[in-house]
Amino acid sequence: MRNTPWQLFRFGFVYLNAIPTGFLISPILWNSAYLGWASILVGYAMSLILLWFTIKVGLWDPHKPWLDFGSQLVSKWIHFPIVFLVMVWAINYIGMDIEGFTLFFDTNYMRETPQWFVLLIVGMVVTITARWGLETMIYISDGLFIVIVIAIVFMNMFFFKEAHFDMAIAMVRHHNYGSTMKDALFCLSFFAEWIVFLFLAPYLKFDRRSFRNLAAAGLLVTIGMLLQWASTLLNFGPYLGRELQYPLVELMRAASGFLGNSDPLMIGLWSSSMFLHSAFLIHISARCLAKLFQLNHMDGPLIAIIGGTAIVIAYQYSQNPIRFMGDFNSFGMAVFFILMEFIPIFYWIASLFRRRGHKHKPRQKPRQKQKPA
Amino acid sequence: MLALLFLAYALVEWFIAKNKVKAPREKWTMLVLIVAFTIWNLFALYFHEWLTPNHLIIWLFGWLDRL
Numbered sequence: 001m002r003n004t005p006w007q008l009f010r011f012g013f014v015y016l017n018a019i020p021t022g023f024l025i026s027p028i029l030w031n032s033a034y035l036g037w038a039s040i041l042v043g044y045a046m047s048l049i050l051l052w053f054t055i056k057v058g059l060w061d062p063h064k065p066w067l068d069f070g071s072q073l074v075s076k077w078i079h080f081p082i083v084f085l086v087m088v089w090a091i092n093y094i095g096m097d098i099e100g101f102t103l104f105f106d107t108n109y110m111r112e113t114p115q116w117f118v119l120l121i122v123g124m125v126v127t128i129t130a131r132w133g134l135e136t137m138i139y140i141s142d143g144l145f146i147v148i149v150i151a152i153v154f155m156n157m158f159f160f161k162e163a164h165f166d167m168a169i170a171m172v173r174h175h176n177y178g179s180t181m182k183d184a185l186f187c188l189s190f191f192a193e194w195i196v197f198l199f200l201a202p203y204l205k206f207d208r209r210s211f212r213n214l215a216a217a218g219l220l221v222t223i224g225m226l227l228q229w230a231s232t233l234l235n236f237g238p239y240l241g242r243e244l245q246y247p248l249v250e251l252m253r254a255a256s257g258f259l260g261n262s263d264p265l266m267i268g269l270w271s272s273s274m275f276l277h278s279a280f281l282i283h284i285s286a287r288c289l290a291k292l293f294q295l296n297h298m299d300g301p302l303i304a305i306i307g308g309t310a311i312v313i314a315y316q317y318s319q320n321p322i323r324f325m326g327d328f329n330s331f332g333m334a335v336f337f338i339l340m341e342f343i344p345i346f347y348w349i350a351s352l353f354r355r356r357g358h359k360h361k362p363r364q365k366p367r368q369k370q371k372p373a
Numbered sequence: 374m375l376a377l378l379f380l381a382y383a384l385v386e387w388f389i390a391k392n393k394v395k396a397p398r399e400k401w402t403m404l405v406l407i408v409a410f411t412i413w414n415l416f417a418l419y420f421h422e423w424l425t426p427n428h429l430i431i432w433l434f435g436w437l438d439r440l
Contacts, residue, residue, distance in 0.1 A: 308379025
């Protein structure tokens with residue numbers, strides 16, 4: 001695979017941008033309202049701490065995925081249950097992704113279509129994307145990156161045109177710090193999914209620039225979120241804004257001219273990053289399951305059963321959408337996610353007591369050919 | 374229906390993959406996994422109160438919402 005220095009940055013951005021764009025704004029408007037900017041920034045700052053530990057773990061052996069060298073750090077008996085936990089987390093996350101996306105599509109565009117059908121189509125797309133392999137996903141993210149960034153910039157340019165900037169003063173005059181800290185943890189659960197990048201090796205290897213690349217990806221997602229949160233707040237205010245399930249879609253529909261008709265284009269872009277997010281999670285759970293059962297050549301069937309299970313989980317959630325949304329936005333769920341994101345810290349502590357198994361030899365200089373006498 | 378569709382897809386993938394694999398352990402482990410996941414999925418589809426991961430997570434961490 002051809003590697004370029006900023007590939008990790010682009011992949012990280014497309015992966016991390018998917019869920020917050022769709023599902024983070026309303027909960028922040030509910031709790032921290034005008035202080036949402038502080039929650040987002042503090043959430044990002046805290047995520048950098050977890051990123052540092054993740055990079056340290058990844059650098060322990062940059063040529064192998066964490067899945068393979070983790071047992072050398074904490075022993076097989078601890079590593080395998082953690083791998084199982086990551087697998088369950090990933091499969092459930094795919095189920096929540098698919099149901100969240102289906103709920104959005106079903107309520108906005110395909111009201112008459114049975115939900116199981118939309119679930120099936122979305123699930124198939126995600127599974128087939130995962131079947132193409134990680135290399136293809138990385139290349140897809142390369143292409144998607146620039147289009148998504150341009151779309152965010154243009155979208156916000158239009159959104160801020162009709163914003164009520166007189167509301168902006170409330171962003172510094174409100175002092176509801178209790179809710180802000182709780183929301184910062186909520187944002188952290190979205191921004192700090194760094195553990196998934198430990199599965200990128202050997203396609204994308206960690207090196208000394210990885211922290212910079214992933215931190216920059218997180219920063220770009222944070223800026224995008226700040227802009228989208230601010231545009232929602234300054235257009236709708238905190239009370240109407242938080243009642244809207246998908247405020248960005250409402251903003252686009254309320255806009256006049258080009259943007260008013262461009263929601264399918266924007267939704268298409270967001271869908272692509274959602275699909276990539278879920279496809280990468282399928283790849284992760286398939287790798288975990290393969291590791292647990294020592295299956296080295298069964299990627300196809302593993303992806304198929306994991307995709308199917310995620311769709312069934314999404315179907316279960318679709319039976320009670322109110323409960324699903326309540327669970328998805330609950331603080332308990334955020335804490336569970338944060339605990340999963342803390343796993344690299346545990347491995348980093350273990351790595352302090354373990355010596356690296358092997359050192360990579362420096363590349364030898366090629367010998368100069370001696371001229372014949 | 375959803376579970377059976379993915380059972381069929383997984384079996385097709387398994388048939389393709391098993392020709393490339395020499396170790397019988399790997400073939401049969403994969404088949405057992407396909408059957409186990411399908412049984413779980415069938416129960417999940419037809420029993421409304423079947424456990425979901427979210428139920429478990431909220432059961433364990435839901436008390437934090439009251440803080």
